[in-house]
Amino acid sequence: MDILEYSAVELSAAIREGKVTATDAMEAVLARIDAREKDINAYVTVDREQALRAAASVQEKIEKGELTGPLAGVPVAVKDNMCTEGMLTTCSSKILENFVPTFSAEAVVNLGKAGAVIIGKTNMDEFAMGSTTETSAYGVTRNPWNTAHVPGGSSGGSAAAVAAGECFFALGSDTGGSIRQPASFCGVVGLKPTYGTVSRYGLIAYGSSLDQIGPLTKNVTDCAAVLELIASHDTKDSTSVRREDTDFTSALVDDVRGMKIGIPRDYLGDGIDAEVKEAVLAAAKVLEEKGAVVEEFDLSLVEYAIPAYYTIAAAEASSNLERFDGVKYGYRTSSYEGLHNMYKKTRSEGFGAEVKRRIMLGSFVLSSGYYDAYYLKALKVKAMIKKAFDDAFARYDLILGPVAPTTAPRLEESLSDPLKMYLGDIYTISVNLAGLPGISVPCGKDTKGLPIGLQMIADSFQEKKLIQAAYTYEKMKGGVENGKAI
């Protein structure tokens, strides 16, 4: 068997059984990267020597029995907005072109403790702002299924790397759909956990109240194993939640009998591509056949999610990104006169257009005289959206729908019309506003051969229900063609 065809959990088992070594796995991944990167550009940074050294050291620990976990020895890719000690961390922005963190993000530390081996850092939309990975300062990432198309975003590099076999699994971050949407476009599994489940310490913030780190994997089993590993209570993150129920792999059960699933009619109306709708409804049918009770309902308020999201996320981003000023780290303009000119030139040259657009939007909605009309109103909408979900989860275990209205658009199609791009986030964004967990699972392909994603959403802290339903569906469909993308 080609080593790259293993899932993450299978690979680790094979390593622990002595069939292959962590070094073999890393070498295979690096060879795949050599072969595919010029077409795909999933990575900003690949640190070969460090990766091989780390793989050898992990192999030794596995042989000594010091590392026994389900992901020991597995090569992993990390989105470039998570700090990695000693390794370039750019957020795909020019402004952090030379930034090497002095500490690692808590999620990255957890990976390291479990013996997963970091290959490098994946490309993304600059500061996670975008839905296509085209706003990166380090070139676009292309969809492995069809390189004329985008991989989605903002975790497009992570999703593409998993799909192209350039890693065994990856970490992404999701502020408005940035894990689920690229997972959907690239035909992999992506999960955004309940807000507070994975520590945000070391995640370079975009919208702090919405950001969550989560896994992008080849299948649901890997997804559960990775989530189990990175979910941890962290006293360094005030918004981190202490959870007792993080044995997510225990939910890998092939059974949805009696599970109540609601499909919001609002998610299947105007603007959705017919093939996507068909695939999603077919997936619902599969779950129904497995014993779930599926019905349509009205979720309401769906149309308010996008304006509320872009108000809140931009407001937080405008403040979060203030620290990138050329004073302490990162890019500084080459010539300037005085402090204010230095700030202005550094930030004008260091940030890309989409980031500037959101900084301006966020600064505007927080400015005196507009705060109540925009920011506070958006917070009220956020609370009402949460309430609408609460009402839905009083009746359903899960909400099922599409991840995005379409499959992956062609390159350059989205950026010309940012508003249209924002509308593409309609099904994912409200999940972040409500702090809920959501999963994207592949559910087929359109006639162009591009993957379609099925989204399931659960109530807060109910990731197990997501995993169980996704696992059952995946079993039924016989898995997805992962790691084999051309």
Added chain:
Amino acid sequence: MAKQYETVIGLEVHVELATKTKIFCGCSTAFGGAPNTHTCPVCTGMPGSLPVLNKQVVNYAAAVGLATNCTITQYCKFDRKNYFYPDNPQNYQISQLYLPICRDGHVDIETAAGKKSVGIHEIHMEEDAGKLIHDEWEDCSLVDYNRSGVPLIEIVSEPDMCSAEEVIAYLEKLRMIIQYLGASDCKLNEGSMRADVNLSVREVGASEYGTRTEMKNLNSFRAITHAIERERERQIDLLESGQQVVQETRRWDDAKEYSYAMRSKEDAQDYRYFPDPDLVPVYISDEWLQQIRDSQPEFREEKMERYRKEFDIPEYDIGIITDSKRLADLFEETVAICGQPKKVSNWLMGETLRLLKEKGMDPEEILFSPEHLAKLIQLVDSKAINSTVAKEVFEAMFAGNVDPEQYVEEKGLKTVNDEDTLRTTIAEVIASNPQSVEDYRNGKEKAIGFLVGQTMKAMKGKADPASVNRILKELL
């Protein structure tokens, strides 16, 4: 001047809290230290770092609020105040705007003009900024983040004061309360207490306030007094000459006794305050609030009341000793060991205050322990040393908390009570001072004083003056 003007003053007082660690990270708040040594990713604004609230800051802030009769906001939040400046590593300061921890309090002050209650609008918690150092030689600026993230409270008064005297009384009252709480040492000269003065003038009887200015960089009570007087004059002069007072922030130059405009209201920045999404709201439960209430110390008025009952010392002494919690603590701890409150009080009011004044120190900086002060009093009581020697010993204790017994022993300062030695010495003094002896015998009583002095000198101060007197009279 034909018109009569009154001054309206409100204060914004920043107080650095005495926590061991910073408000949002575990770094030390210790003063000094090489630049950027008390720092971490959080207080230097590194990407990905997150703030975590130090609960002790809430304890102190709420304690100050309770002691100043405020309502405690049991569900309060932190907000970000956004502005670009290199001393502020994130380019936003974490502060409180919408839901400050304390509101609607007051403190009572007393001046020559009488008693008055000064309202407190609010008290909020926030982080201090780093320090910029301008290197003119190299023509560059450097920044030290050791102070970045040191916890502060800002106490905002109502515009209830009308003279420098009232302002000083208010500040002294705040300082006493906060020092009693142990929440800060409140040193104006070191910046652990900083006061910005908002001042306007208006004609007596006017119902509207005049346009106010805010005065910064006031590092002593003297500077505050002068700045208030000068700003009042400046504003009246403007109005008298038909000009307007401009709402602006001014900076006091203490050397030149003059202030200049830093920025006007038109330049005022929009801070774009919003709740910090990295911090969860602070919920101060009834139990927590009760704990803070229960651990409030005895404040000055209660302490004075108790002293009147417990200790036989004059009202004057009570006033002086309770003026500083440090002195009061020393007093009580020493009395607990050796009793004799009046003697303890004498040492504190006399030699201690004299030396503090001479050395320009605060009572907080006193080094000697109550055990040692008690020992010193016992040494004098037992006549082991005389009062002159005692003062010498005390100075040594004040300088370095030496053990008085050990010091007396090592320096050989014990009073010599050996009758034979004394008699021999006195006989020698009589023999070598015939003139004084004759004067005394001729009825000049005062001459004996000189002979006592000579004897003490010969004994190197270690004789008991009473014994010397007795033996001298005997031998003469």
